[in-house]
Amino acid sequence: MPKDLYIKEISLKRDKIENYNQYPFSLPIIRHLDTLKLSKNVSIIVGENGSGKSTLLEAIAVNLGFNPDVALRTLFFHPMTLIHHCLTM
Numbered sequence: 001m002p003k004d005l006y007i008k009e010i011s012l013k014r015d016k017i018e019n020y021n022q023y024p025f026s027l028p029i030i031r032h033l034d035t036l037k038l039s040k041n042v043s044i045i046v047g048e049n050g051s052g053k054s055t056l057l058e059a060i061a062v063n064l065g066f067n068p069d070v071a072l073r074t075l076f077f078h079p080m081t082l083i084h085h086c087l088t089m
Contacts, residue, residue, distance in 0.1 A: 006041040011088040024083050027052030059083040
């Protein structure tokens, strides 16, 4: 198995975002994201409650093909359906 099997970069496709005042794009972690470079196979995301850490992680997971926690969210009505289309990895 390759040693460098991890996400190396996460970019926000700003041209796909219609309204930065709409959740989840209004969250600081998303609003200020351009490109996040990851150089190690383990990364730690820290921030205040409500800053968007879980939202970003869930968007990454959905973008990579994982199912979101369906017990808490439904893809048909939750804003998560919007954000994962705006990420590139």
